[in-house]
Each structure stands twice: as C-alpha cells, then as structure tokens.
Amino acid sequence: MNRIALSWSGGKDSCMALHELIAAKKEVACLVTTVPKETGKTFAHQEDVMKITSQAHALGIPLELIHCTYDTYTDDFLKKLTKLKSQYRLKAIAFGDMYLKGHREWGEKLAKAAGLEALYPLWSEQKDMLNRLQRFVDAGYKAEVIKVREDVLPAEWVGRQVDHSFVKDISEKQVCPMGESGEYHTFVLDGPLFQREIKR
Structure with missing residues (x-):
C-alpha cells in the first residue's frame, strides 16, 4: 500500500x-x-x-x-x-x-x-463548496471558527461552531462557504476519526 x-x-x-x-x-x-x-x-x-x-x-x-x-x-x-x-x-x-x-x-x-x-482528495469545482461544507458537518465532525477576515465576515463569528446553523449563515454571505481564500479558519475538536475530543 x-x-x-x-x-x-x-x-x-x-x-x-x-x-x-x-x-x-x-x-x-x-x-x-x-x-x-x-x-x-x-x-x-x-x-x-x-x-x-x-x-x-x-x-x-x-x-x-x-x-x-x-x-x-x-x-x-x-x-x-x-x-x-x-x-x-x-x-x-x-x-x-x-x-x-x-x-x-x-x-x-x-x-x-x-x-x-x-x-488532492478534495479537489472539486468552486460551485461545490457549500456541499463540501455540508458534508463536513454531516460526517459528524465538531469544529470551531478560530479566525475570520473581518473585511468579509463578522468578528463575532470567532468561536462559532461549524454546524448546520453556520452552513445556513455562511451560504448567505458573498464568500466561499469553505473559506478557501482565507475568509475564515477552523480548528477540529472531534469527529469519527478522533479517539477523544480536544479541549480548547
């Protein structure tokens, strides 16, 4: 292999x-x-x-x-x-x-x-980014926003969980839903591949 x-x-x-x-x-x-x-x-x-x-x-x-x-x-x-x-x-x-x-x-x-x-296992078209984000949430991973570009997203989004509510809100913004251009960054705390949850 x-x-x-x-x-x-x-x-x-x-x-x-x-x-x-x-x-x-x-x-x-x-x-x-x-x-x-x-x-x-x-x-x-x-x-x-x-x-x-x-x-x-x-x-x-x-x-x-x-x-x-x-x-x-x-x-x-x-x-x-x-x-x-x-x-x-x-x-x-x-x-x-x-x-x-x-x-x-x-x-x-x-x-x-x-x-x-x-x-590049995630390589896809730009139009598919909202679906990519939805798949991340649906897969059962827990992540939070640790950084945003304040010129395109609210500063108070730092600390938000990347969940279904987040998917809905970011879909209404004029940004890449996956933050591919650095609109926001995340830290993954838990999920299917994790043996235990990370405490921040």
Whole structure:
C-alpha cells in the first residue's frame, strides 16, 4: 500500500482530506505541519503547536513539524519532506486544497522535487463548496471558527461552531462557504476519526 503524508493545518479542510483518504483505504503515515520560526505557531492558522499535537495524538497518527522561515518556506519544506520520504517510506503527499490552482501547482511542484505523488482528495469545482461544507458537518465532525477576515465576515463569528446553523449563515454571505481564500479558519475538536475530543 502506498504510504502518504498529509499536509495538516488542524482545520476542517485537512481533516476532510484525511477522512476521504481513510475512506478510500489509503495509509496516512504521518501528518506534516509547517511552523515558521518567526512566530512559533502554525503557518496556516497561527495555531498553538500543542493544539495540533493534541489532534495528532487523538487521531493516532504521527505528527511531523516542519520548522521553516517565511523566506525559505519551500526549501525548508522540501528538505524535511525528503527526509520523511525515507523515514516513513512515503509514496505521496496529500493536500486539502479544493480549487485554487496556484496552491495545487505549488504542491505538485514540491512533491515532484521530493520524488512523490501529489494527492488532492478534495479537489472539486468552486460551485461545490457549500456541499463540501455540508458534508463536513454531516460526517459528524465538531469544529470551531478560530479566525475570520473581518473585511468579509463578522468578528463575532470567532468561536462559532461549524454546524448546520453556520452552513445556513455562511451560504448567505458573498464568500466561499469553505473559506478557501482565507475568509475564515477552523480548528477540529472531534469527529469519527478522533479517539477523544480536544479541549480548547
């Protein structure tokens, strides 16, 4: 079986990517999370590393931190990924991106440089994003909003649960329902793949 590394932010996108991979009987050997030295928090969501570590423990999947700088992000990612390829006997790396072509091109280029296949289990059309969000909620995952772009969403949405009410409300906003352009970020607390709930 091909062993896979999954780029992990701690949010709903990477969680649903994991969900799809597991459902397809893929072997996810490790989660990889980038941590810029400038902040000491995760690159994607500025999340506390201990929170991400708690998720990995609850999922029962090894977590590998990629320490980088903003200026050398890609090079640092590639160096660590090459080591992980050997360590975990990886054949591929998966990403949770859904329709932004620039993100996919970056990931495919990175994977190719490391001698790995790039997988995008959530890849779909922009018009399908509301259905994607609904599927996340229907799958039984529990997540909360940890960050919003206040130019497009209310600041008081921080702390909201991503539930059916959230799906309805965001469907009425002029934003991507999945927040693919950074309109909002989430942290997953529990769900079918979790052995225990994460406390924030």
